[in-house]
Amino acid sequence: MHVWMLLKSELRRSLGVLGGMALVLALALSLAVSTGLAERMLRSSSAQAADDFDLLVGAKGSAVSLLLGTVYLRDEPLFLVPAEALSTLKDSKRVRWYAPIALGDRIGNAAIVGTTKSMVLQGGARKVAEGRVFGAPLEAVAGAESGLRLGDEFLPVHGRVHGAGHAHQGEKFRVVGVMPPTGTPWDRAVMVPIERVWALHGPFHEPLHGHLHGEHEDHDDHEEHEGHDHHAEGTPEPLEHWLTEDLSSFPGMSAIVVKPVTVADAYRLRQDFSKMTVPGHDGNPVPLMGVFSGEVLVELYAAMGGASEALSFITGLTLVIALAATLVTGVLLGRLRLPTLLQLRVLGAPKRYVALLLWCIVMAVVGMGAVMGVILGWGIAELCAMGLTHQTGIAMRPELSINELRLFLLTLALGGLCALIPAWAAGRAKMS
Known part of the structure; x- marks a missing residue:
């Protein structure tokens, strides 16, 4: 009798036991598969999200906090960078473009980022998907996943922790542009002119009012003035002209994003900023630091390396235990089916035939478990990707690779x- 026919008969007879052992092996293998997929997915997605942030300039402190606060828009305590730090970048031939970033406000779950057109358009490398870039202090450009659309109006809320903070009073921002999806946390952000963010906070409102509009005007006239679409009329209100003025009287910012011209320029700029100290608005010196987002990510990955190795060891040990359980099942199955196997011997079946039959039975369990393990591991990684994408705003998707084939x-x-x-x-x- 052919081995395949006996194998099918045995699989039908012991489907419950063999299927249970295959499931145990699948669960163990799925842990190893999902761990590898999730780790690789997290590394590649987080690195891709930081591609547009070559060099970050911040007040000296935690480089990790600076990265998480600016690139991933997490709630991080960042010391303010004095606006005077921008003066070193104004006419620098080492810089392709640069943009200040002011964080701290939000609308719903969307972070409001005060910045300039250079950041919105990435120095001209990116375009809005709908509408246009802001051209007046009360205009905004919304990220693709911010929940805002063209024409929507909103009041910013001070404080970035969900459920806390208070709404700013006064005129509302109006969305005039929507960005294309980028797969980064900035898809949930709303970008507004940094001048207006400065004007909304603290004792700088009146001085900035003049800087924003070129001259002082009373609130009623200002409100009427802001109610029009200046861009549509062909006379957009001038923005960013404060870059040509004395920056010492301006408020600070959370960070500065710098796009260097060359790699050599990037290293030189980082070195210069890491040695720089500029006076703050209160006159006290503020030391700065230049940070490469890629280097900080490498350090984070290295810090997580120990935990990753420990997890890999645990999943490997679990897989070994599952294989051992499969082995025990094979031995027990051989004992239980001993009368049948001996009957085959009586009928003239050689030893190798009986051995091959039991080997095929055990391998059927291993094969089913391995296939189910890879599928289940990918499913677990997909669920992790959905959860992490919802949590962080970083687009993530697991992809099977040669590593999973080798494990299989x-x-x-x-x-x-x-x-x-x-x-x-x-x-x-x-x-x-």
Whole structure:
């Protein structure tokens, strides 16, 4: 009788037991698969989200906080960078473009980022998907996932923790542009002119009022003036002209994003800023630091390396235990089916035939478990991706690679070796 026919008969008879062992092996393998997929997905997605932030300039402190606060828009305590730090970038030939960033306000769950047109358009490398870039202090450009659309109006809320903070009083911002999706946390952000963010906070409102509009005007006239679409009329209100003025009287900012011309320029700028100290608005010196987002990510990955290795060890150990359980199942199955196997021997079946039959039974369990493990591991990683995307705003998607294929083949190989033991034992069974 052909081995395949006996194998099908045995699989039908012991489907529950064999299926249960295959599931145990699948669960163990899925942990290893999902861990590898999730780690690789997290690394690649977080690195991609930081692609547009070559060099970050901040007040000296935690480089990790600076990265998380500016690139990933997390709630991080950042010391203010004096506006005078921008003066070193005005006419620098080492800089392709630069943009200040002011954080701290929000609308709903969307972070409001005070910045300039250079940041919105990435120095001309990016365009809005709908509408246009802001051209007046009370205009805004919304990210693709911010929940805002063209024409929407909103009042910013001070404080970035969900459920806390208070709304700013006064005129509302109006969305005049929507950005294309980028797969980064900035898809949930709303970008507004940094001048207006400055004007909304603290004792700088009156001085900035003049800087924003070129001259002082009373509030009623100002409100009427802001009610029109200056861009549509062809006379957009001038923005960013404060860059040509004395910056010492301006408020600070959370960070400065710098796009260097060359790699050599990037290293030179980082070195210069890391040695720089500029006076703050209160006259006290504020030391600065230049940070490469890529280097900080490498340090974070290295810090997580120990935990990743420990997790890999645990998942590997779990897989070994599952294979051992499969081996034990094969041995027990050989014992339970010993009368049938001996009957085959009586009918003239050689030892190798009996051994091959039991080896095939165990390998069927290993094969089913390996296939289900890879599928289940990918499903777990997909669920992790959905949760992380919702949590962080970073677009994530697991992708199977050669690593998962190697793990699959290794499981089959180890399972094949383990199956030799019960197969050998079955072939050696003596007829009474």
